[in-house]
Every structure is written in structure tokens, then in C-alpha cells.
Amino acid sequence: MKDFTKGLKSGVPIGLGYLSVSFTFGILAVSYGFEWWQAVLISMTTLTSAGQLAGINIMLNPCQYIQMLVSQLTINIRYSFMSLSLSQKVTREFSGLKRWLLGFFMTDEIFAVAANEDAVTTKFFAGLTVFPYLGWTLGTFLGAVLGSILPESVMSALCLAIYGMFIAIVAPKAKESKSMLLVVAVAVTLSCLFYYAPVLNAVSSGIAISVCAILAAVFGALLFPVKEGCNDD
Amino acid sequence: MIDKDFWIYLLIIAGSTYLIRAVPFAAVQKKITNRFVRSFLYYIPYTVLSAMTFPTALYATGSVVAASVGLLVAVLFAIKSKSLTLVAAMSCLTVFVCEQLINIL
Numbered sequence: 001m002k003d004f005t006k007g008l009k010s011g012v013p014i015g016l017g018y019l020s021v022s023f024t025f026g027i028l029a030v031s032y033g034f035e036w037w038q039a040v041l042i043s044m045t046t047l048t049s050a051g052q053l054a055g056i057n058i059m060l061n062p063c064q065y066i067q068m069l070v071s072q073l074t075i076n077i078r079y080s081f082m083s084l085s086l087s088q089k090v091t092r093e094f095s096g097l098k099r100w101l102l103g104f105f106m107t108d109e110i111f112a113v114a115a116n117e118d119a120v121t122t123k124f125f126a127g128l129t130v131f132p133y134l135g136w137t138l139g140t141f142l143g144a145v146l147g148s149i150l151p152e153s154v155m156s157a158l159c160l161a162i163y164g165m166f167i168a169i170v171a172p173k174a175k176e177s178k179s180m181l182l183v184v185a186v187a188v189t190l191s192c193l194f195y196y197a198p199v200l201n202a203v204s205s206g207i208a209i210s211v212c213a214i215l216a217a218v219f220g221a222l223l224f225p226v227k228e229g230c231n232d233d
Numbered sequence: 234m235i236d237k238d239f240w241i242y243l244l245i246i247a248g249s250t251y252l253i254r255a256v257p258f259a260a261v262q263k264k265i266t267n268r269f270v271r272s273f274l275y276y277i278p279y280t281v282l283s284a285m286t287f288p289t290a291l292y293a294t295g296s297v298v299a300a301s302v303g304l305l306v307a308v309l310f311a312i313k314s315k316s317l318t319l320v321a322a323m324s325c326l327t328v329f330v331c332e333q334l335i336n337i338l
Contacts, residue, residue, distance in 0.1 A: 012318070013316060013317040013318035014317065016318050016321075017317060017318065017321050020321075020325070041243065042243065042246065042247075045243060045246075046246050046247045046250050047250070048250055050285065051246065052246070055242070055246045058242070059238070059239065059242045065241065065242070065245055068242055068246060069245055069249055072246055072249045072250060072253075073253065076249070076250055076253045076254075078277065078281040079250070079254040080253050080254070080256075080257045081257075081273075081274060081277040081278075081281075082254075082277070082278055082281075083254050083255070083256075083257040083258035083261075084257045084258075084261055084265075084274055085274035085275070085277060085278065086258065087257065087258055087261040087262070088261075088264060088265055088271070088274065095262060096259070099255070099258045099259040100258075100259050102258075103251075103254045103255030103256075103258035103259060104251055104254060104255060106254040106255075106258065108278070108281065108282060108285075109317070111278055112278055112282070115278060153295075153329060153333065154329065156294045156295040156296075156299075156328065156329075157294065157303075157325045157326070157328040157329035157332065158325055159293045159294050160290065160293055160294055160300060160303045160304070160307075160321075160324045160325055160328050161321045161322075161324070161325050162321075163286050163289075163290035163293060163304065163307070163324070164303070164304075164307040164320050164321035164322075164324030164325065165317045165320065165321045166282040166283075166285060166286045167286060167304065167308055167311050167320060167324070168307065168310075168316070168317045168319075168320035168321065169278075169279075169282055169317070170279050170282050170286075170311075171307075171308050171311035171312050172311060172312065173279055174279075175312050180276070180279060183276050183279070183280060184279055184280065184283045186280075187279075187280040187281075187283040187284045188283050188284070188286075188287040190284065191283070191284040191287055191288065191289075192287065192288050195288050195289070196288075205289070208284075209281065209284045209285055212280070212284040213277060213280040213281040213283075213284045214277075214280075216280040216283070217273045217276040217277040217280045218273060220272060220273075220275075220280070221269050221270075221272035221273040221275075221276060222269070224272070225268050225269065225271075226268070226271055226272045226275050
């Protein structure tokens with residue numbers, strides 16, 4: 001139980017962050033013409049930010065099933081790497097069906113918090129997922145139902161919440177280790193190239209993110225391999 | 234939005250997202266010993282988040298200037314404290330204040 005409670009607590013800030021991010025998703029979905037329950041259902045079954053955003057854009061057109069599949073696979077391929085990464089950190093009892101069930105909750109932030117642990121037990125991971133899932137669902141609902149009430153200035157500011165959270169995960173690591181700082185710098189530089197450079201900026205953002213992340217991680221793995229026998233630096 | 238279309242789309246988006254997460258998690262039960270792969274897996278979460286944040290976040294709010302200041306504040310707070318909530322809240326607050334100032338000026 002101690003592990004579960006510890007996980008619950010670690011999930012609170014993620015849950016709060018998700019509340020504001022999914023709020024924006026709820027507003028957007030309704031403004032696109034979706035019913036509130038459709039927005040909530042998408043959030044409850046998918047639990048991802050970038051993928052859902054791209055998803056509702058595609059859903060506006062009829063029958064683009066292949067496009068939907070390709071966009072989701074490219075945007076979400078990072079989850080495979082995260083799952084693979086975390087599969088190396090979980091304790092021995094965290095196996096079989098538990099992985100099939102809890103794998104559903106592998107988001108960027110849940111992964112990042114779990115990856116900061118020395119060893120991840122089933123109970124800790126299960127606890128960790130509770131508030132993020134509630135926050136993501138509730139936020140979508142609130143955004144869809146009462147998003148239009150909030151003034152534009154507040155909405156605009158809330159849009160930065162998710163990125164603030166990303167920075168809070170990356171910056172401390174980059175401060176601790178020079179190699180991580182360099183690897184992150186490579187990722188950002190590549191990402192800027194894909195955003196601004198002609199030709200490259202024609203690549204869809206989902207694919208661009210995966211390509212930048214993979215190249216930068218390969219750069220890091222080649223130049224600054226982690227020490228043998230430990231998972232962390 | 235056609236109703237039948239919605240359910241098919243939902244199945245694709247939810248199903249593909251689930252499988253891409255769960256299959257590698259459930260399939261790889263052994264420790265990976267290859268040093269390159271281990272290093273790659275160590276770096277990947279951070280490179281993903283970095284690539285998702287820059288430069289997209291600069292254009293996430295109503296003003297590039299406000300967003301830039303907000304992100305800078307996020308970095309400064311993130312270096313000092315590891316609380317995700319505090320960092321996210323401070324960056325939002327900064328954007329809000331900046332945008333009000335820009336409107337006044």
C-alpha cells in the first residue's frame with residue numbers, strides 16, 4: 001500500500017497539469033463540432049496530447065482511416081521507446097497481464113516520473129496513473145462544457161502549462177549532466193530546423209518530432225553511452 | 234461528423250495508441266544488455282520532450298514574446314525546483330502577466 005500511496009502522490013502534479021492541457025483539448029474539440037461526450041470518450045480511450053490533437057483534425061474528414069493510422073503511429077512511436085525503456089526498470093513481479101493493463105497509461109509525464117525511480121513496482125505505477133487519468137478525463141469534460149466561459153487571456157496562458165511541465169522534466173536532468181545538455185541541444189536544434197528550414201518544414205510535425213528525437217538519442221548513445229551496469233547516470 | 238465514422242476513428246486512434254504502448258512493454262521481459270540500445274533508451278524520453286517543446290511552444294500562446302518569457306521562467310524555476318506543478322503554474326502566470334502588459338503598452 002505504501003508504494004501505491006507514493007505513486008498517487010507523485011501523480012498529483014501530472015494530474016493538475018493534465019487538467020489544464022485537456023481543458024484546451026475539450027474546448028478545441030467542441031469548437032470543431034464534436035459533442036462533449038465524444039471529446040471525453042476520445043480522452044478516456046486514448047490518453048495522449050499530440051495524438052488526439054492530430055486525431056480530431058483528421059476526424060473532420062470522412063473515411064481517412066489510413067491517414068489516421070499513419071499519423072498516430074508516427075506521433076506515438078516515442079511511446080514504444082518509453083515502454084521499452086521502462087520495461088528495463090520495473091521489478092520482477094511487474095509482469096504479464098499487469099503490463100498489458102498498465103501499459104495503457106504510458107504517457108510522456110507518467111513515464112518521466114516513473115523513469116526517475118530506481119525500481120518501479122506494479123503498485124507504484126498503478127498509483128501514479130490515477131490522478132493523471134482523472135485529470136485528463138475531467139479536464140476534457142470541463143473544457144468541452146464550459147470552455148467558452150473563460151476569457152481568452154486565461155486560455156492563452158493555460159496553453160503553456162504542458163510545455164512548462166516538459167521543461168520541468170528535462171531541465172534538471174540537463175543541469176546534472178553535460179552529455180544530457182548536449183543531447184537536448186541537438187534535439188532542439190534539429191526541431192528548429194524542421195520548423196523553419198525550407199523543404200524540411202513540409203514534413204508533418206508528428207514525423208518531425210520522432211525523427212529529431214531518434215537522431216538526438218542516437219547521437220547521445222554514440223558519443224556519450226551510459227555506464228555499464230546501471231540504468232541511470 | 235457521421236456517427237459511424239466517429240466509432241471507426243475512435244477504434245483506430247485508441248487501438249493504435251494502446252498497442253504501440255503496451256506491446257513493447259509486455260513483450261520485453263528481459264534486461265537489454267546492448268550498451269548502445271540502453272543508452273538510446275536512456276536519452277529518448279528527454280529528446281522527445283525537447284523536440285515537442287521547441288520551437289512549437291513559442292507559438293502556443295497569443296504572443297511569441299509572452300511565450301518566450303514564460304518558457305524562460307519555466308527553465309529558471311525547473312533548475313531550482315523539481316515540482317512540475319510549480320514550474321507549469323509559474324510559466325502560465327508569466328504569460329498571463331506579460332500579455333496584460335503588452336495590451337496596456
